Amino acid sequence: GNSVTQMEGPVTLSEEAFLTINCTYTATGYPSLFWYVQYPGEGLQLLLKATKADDKGSNKGFEATYRKETTSFHLEKGSVQVSDSAVYFCALSLNTGNQFYFGTGTSLTVIP
Amino acid sequence: SAVISQKPSRDICQRGTSLTIQCQVDSQVTMMFWYRQQPGQSLTLIATANQGSEATYESGFVIDKFPISRPNLTFSTLTVSNMSPEDSSIYLCSVRLAEVVSPYEQYFGPGTRLTVT
Numbered sequence: 001g002n003s004v005t006q007m008e009g010p011v012t013l014s015e016e017a018f019l020t021i022n023c024t025y026t027a028t029g030y031p032s033l034f035w036y037v038q039y040p041g042e043g044l045q046l047l048l049k050a051t052k053a054d055d056k057g058s059n060k061g062f063e064a065t066y067r068k069e070t071t072s073f074h075l076e077k078g079s080v081q082v083s084d085s086a087v088y089f090c091a092l093s094l095n096t097g098n099q100f101y102f103g104t105g106t107s108l109t110v111i112p
Numbered sequence: 113s114a115v116i117s118q119k120p121s122r123d124i125c126q127r128g129t130s131l132t133i134q135c136q137v138d139s140q141v142t143m144m145f146w147y148r149q150q151p152g153q154s155l156t157l158i159a160t161a162n163q164g165s166e167a168t169y170e171s172g173f174v175i176d177k178f179p180i181s182r183p184n185l186t187f188s189t190l191t192v193s194n195m196s197p198e199d200s201s202i203y204l205c206s207v208r209l210a211e212v213v214s215p216y217e218q219y220f221g222p223g224t225r226l227t228v229t
Contacts, residue, residue, distance in 0.1 A: 034217060043116075043204055044155075044220040089154065093217070100145075100218060102154045 002027050006090050006103030013080055013110050021075040021106045023064075023090035031092040033057075033066050033073040038087045038105070047075075047088070080110045114139055114207050116221035124227045125195055132191045133224045135205030140185035143208040145218065146178070148201045155204065161188045195228045202226070 007022040025031065032051045036044040048057030053068035062077045073090060090103040115138040125131050135144065146158040159167040159180055167180040182188045192199050205221040 032217070036220070043118075043222040044206075046113075046217060046219065049217055099157060100155075104154045 002031070002092065002094065002099075002101050004090050004092055004101050004103040006106055008104070008106070010107040010109060013108070015082055015110055015112050016079045017110075019075070019077040019080045019084075019108070021088055021090075021108070023073045023075065023103060025071050025073065025090075025092050025101075027071075027092055027094065029094045031094050033064070034091045034093065034100075035062070035064055035073070035075050036089040036091060036102075038089065040086070044089065080108070082110045082112055084108060085110050114141065114209060114219045116205060116207060116219060118203075118205055118221040118224050120224060121222065122225040122227075124229060127196050127228055129195055130191055130193045131195065131226060132189050133203055133205075133226075135188045135190070135221055137186045137207050139209070141207040141209055142185070144182060144188045145206045145208075146180065146188075146190045147204045147206060147220075149204060149223070150201045158190070158203075192226065195226075197228045200226060200228045 004025050034049045035047040037047045038044050048059040050057040050066035053066055056065045064073050064075045087105045087107045089105045092101050117136045119134045144161040147155045148158055149155050157170050158173045158178055159169045161167045161180045161182040163182045163185050177193055179191045202223040202225050204223045206218040208218050
C-alpha cells in the first residue's frame with residue numbers, strides 16, 4: 001500500500017539551530033513528494049515538492065531531497081527562526097490518482 | 113497557485129444539528145477535495161467533489177452523513193449532518209489546478225474549526 005511515516009514530535013529547538021524532520025514512504029507507483037506546513041490557526045501551505053528521484057525541493061531556506069534508494073524525503077533547514085514554529089506534514093501523491101497520503105505531522109517549536 | 117476561502121472559519125454546534133461549510137476558489141478548478149483533521153492528527157480524505165457529478169467518498173465516509181455539492185468550477189459545500197462530539201475537527205477544502213498535470217499538488221483552504229457540544 002501507500003503510506004508516509006514521519007518523525008514523531010514535538011520538536012523544540014533554539015533559534016539558529018539545525019533542523020531535520022525525517023520522512024519515509026512506501027508507494028505502489030512513482031510518487032511525487034511534498035512538505036506542507038500548517039501555522040497555528042491556519043490551513044496547510046505547500047512548502048516544497050519533488051517529482052522524481054534525486055530532485056531537491058527548496059523554499060524559504062528549507063530543503064528536501066527525493067531519495068528513491070532509501071524511500072526518504074527528509075526536511076532540513078540550516079538555521080531555524082521563531083517564525084518557523086508550525087506543524088510540518090510530509091505527503092505523497094501518486095500521479096495516477098487524486099489521493100494524497102499524509103504523514104501524522106511533526107510539531108516544531110523554535111524558542112528565542 | 114489558487115486562493116481558497118472557507119466559511120465559516122469556526123463554529124460551535126449542538127449535537128444533532130447540521131452545519132454547511134462553503135469553499136470558494138478564485139479560479140476554475142477541476143478537482144476539489146474535502147479533508148478532515150481530527151485533533152492532533154493528520155488529514156483524512158473525506159471525498160472528491162467533481163463538478164457535474166456526484167462526489168466520490170472514501171472508505172468510512174457516506175453521503176448521508178457528509179453530503180457535498182459542487183454546482184460550478186469555483187465553489188463547493190460540505191454538510192456535516194446530525195453532528196456528534198466525534199465530528200469535532202478541522203474541515204479543509206483543497207483543490208488541484210486544472211492546468212497542472214504532474215505532479216498532482218493540492219492547495220488548501222484555511223479550514224473550518226468545528227466543535228460539537
